[in-house]
Amino acid sequence: MTDSVQNMFTPHGIRPGWRMYAMAGLAVGAVALFSTAALGHLDPVNIVMLFPLAVLFSAARFGRGPAVFAAFLSVALFDFFFVAPHLTFAVGDLQYLLTFAVLLAVALITAELATKLKLQRDAAQLRERHTQALCEMGGELSAALTAAQIADITARYLRDGFGARARLLLPQGGGRFAGADDEPCDEALVERARQVIADPHGPHAAAPASGDMVLVPLRGPMQVRGVLAVEAGDKSDALSAGQLRLLETFAALIAIALERVHYIAIAQETQIEMASERLRNSLLGALSHDLRTPLTALVGLADALPLAGPPLPAAQAELAQGIREEALRTSALVGNLLDMARLQSGKVRLQREWQPLEDVVGASLQARARQLAGHRLRLDLPTDLPLMQIDAVLMERVFCNLLENAAKYTPGGGSIEIRARALDEAIQVVVADDGPGLPPGRTQELFAKFSRGQTESAMPGIGLGLAIVEAIIEAHGGTVRAENAITGGARFVLELPRGEPPALPQADS
Structure with a gap:
């Protein structure tokens, strides 16, 4: 950190002390001593022109107060040493009163002008230090990768800048706050931080109370990212308006850095989730593809056992049937894994054709006839239902999964x-049952991959059907949405989307 950051919160102007008045008096005394030595070579009219130089020096170096003191002291010393009668403050010639007045006026005007120039110079230097400090801080914040690094940079700049202790308070959700430096926060400070976050422009934000900690909201481009808590090292003085504005500028830089770090983390x-998803889909696809062939062969062998020779005893026939059913169930699970991998990879292209809904539903019922045995089926498919432009194979898989889940x-x-019905812009199809229903509060979670209604359940499945x-x-x-029916069961x-089916060709009369 360069020297430009040091004392960057110093207020404009310096409070004059007795030493400055003494130095101004010494400057005037030096002029008087030089004029006394040159008295034989210079007329009093020329000597009187030397004293404004001491006033100008005092104004440029020490400020308005010492310069005014030097102006009056110049008049007094000129009268005492160079106006007859000498070494007294008496005036033998009244014309010297005009000289005193002009000397005092010139000295005071010189002091005022020099003081203003000094203040403007100090203000320009202070602005330059502020700008350089903001640039340096912005450069370091742009390289920060974590909130802890941002907190360290903030604390260092405010500590070195004007001896202030600074902390970043970041919201954690649920009204809780945590310091980016991992230090505990007292409840009073947390309560004030909540008020600042709730109302960034309110009276609790950047309140310049003497001896109190100032809280500045970190307003980012998207939202308030936290609170900058600043406790000045010198508790005797309240922060000035200029210092508060500079703190707000610092807070804006910090908020932008925090927002950048937040979105970098997201x-x-x-990227990690996408890479993991691609890897998982690749593994699922490869594994499912390699398992399909032996499972299909296992089903075929189970079917061939009763045909291989004499009829099997009842116990062995039951084992063969069990092997077949488990192989079919495992093959269905592997098929779901493969279908999910293909759908997630985006390699599946829809083969859309205009199809009647009852054909797709009928094929699904036939494919799941074994699972649906023992259940009562009710169909409500209007005869005037318009054709649907769908991929019949994939849509059959939809109804197969829903029917299997319901059974x-x-x-x-x-x-x-x-049941189905035609809406203005869509065709609505409802698959309902009168079972135990869906777990409350988790209806949408059921569509996530590998999610099941009950984490531990005796029901077979891996939670891919609804996904x-x-x-x-x-x-x-x-x-698609899932909900519990008012009368019980799941829906x-x-x-x-409803489209415009092509017109049927007219038969020749």
């Missing part, structure tokens, strides 16, 4: 219903 997490969680003898349903429906430009509501 970008890094997103899995609905007790034997329960009812499963499929595949959502992916296929969204690929068609539709929406899955699909809405697919």
Whole structure:
């Protein structure tokens, strides 16, 4: 850190002390001593012109007060040493009164002008130090990668700048705050920080109370990122308006740095998640593809066992049937994994054709006939339902997964219903059951991959069926939601965009 940062909060002007008045008096005395030595060579008219030089020096070096003191002292010494009768303050010639008045006026005007120039010079130098300090701080903040580094840079600049102790208070959610320096915060400070965050322009923000800690909100481009708490080293003076403005400028730089670090962290997490997702989809795709062939062969071998020779005993036939069913179930799970990997990779292209909904539903019911055995089915598909432009294979997988899910969680003898209706902009299809329903508060979480209604459940499955349903429906430009029916059970509501089917060709008369 350069010397420009040092004392960058110093207020304009310096309070004159007795030493400055003494130095101004010495300057006037030096002029008087020189004039006394030169008295035989200079007329009093010329000598009187030397005293404004001492006043100008005092104004430029020490400020207004010492300069005014030097002006009056100059008149007094000129009268005492150079006006007859000498070594007295008596005036033998009244014309010297005009000389005294002119000398005093010139000295005072010189003192005022020199003082203003000094103040302007000090103000320009202070602004230059402020600008350089802001540039240096901004450069360091732009290289910071964590909130802790930003807190260290802030504390160092404010400590070296004007001896202040600074802390960054960052909201953690739920009304809680934590210091970026990992130091505990007292409850009174946290309460003030909450008030500043709630109302950044209110009376609690940057209150210049003497001896109190000043809280400046860190207003970023998107939102308030926290609070800058500053406790001045000298508690006897309140912060000036200029110092508060400089603190607010510092706070703006800190807020921008915090916001940049926040979005960098989000970008890094997103990149990691994307890379992990791609790796997982690749592994799932490769694993599913390699498992499909042996599972298909296992199902075929289980089917061939009863045909390989004489009829199997009942116990062995039951084992063969069990092997077949478990192989089919495992093959279905592997199929779900492979379908999910393909959908997530974006390699699946929809083969859209205009299809009647009842054909897709009928194919799904036939494919899941074994799982639906023992349940009551109710269909409400209007005959005037318009055609739908869908990928029939993928849409059949949607209904197969929903029907399998309903059959899995609905007790034997329960009812499963499929009904559809045409809306103004969409076709709505509802798959409902009268089972135990969905876990409250978690209806949308069920569509996440590997998410199940119950974490530990005896029901087979890995939690991909509904995720595949959502992916296929969204690929068609539709929406799906899960909810509990008022009369009990679960409802899955699909809405697919409604298009304009092609006109049927007219038969020749």
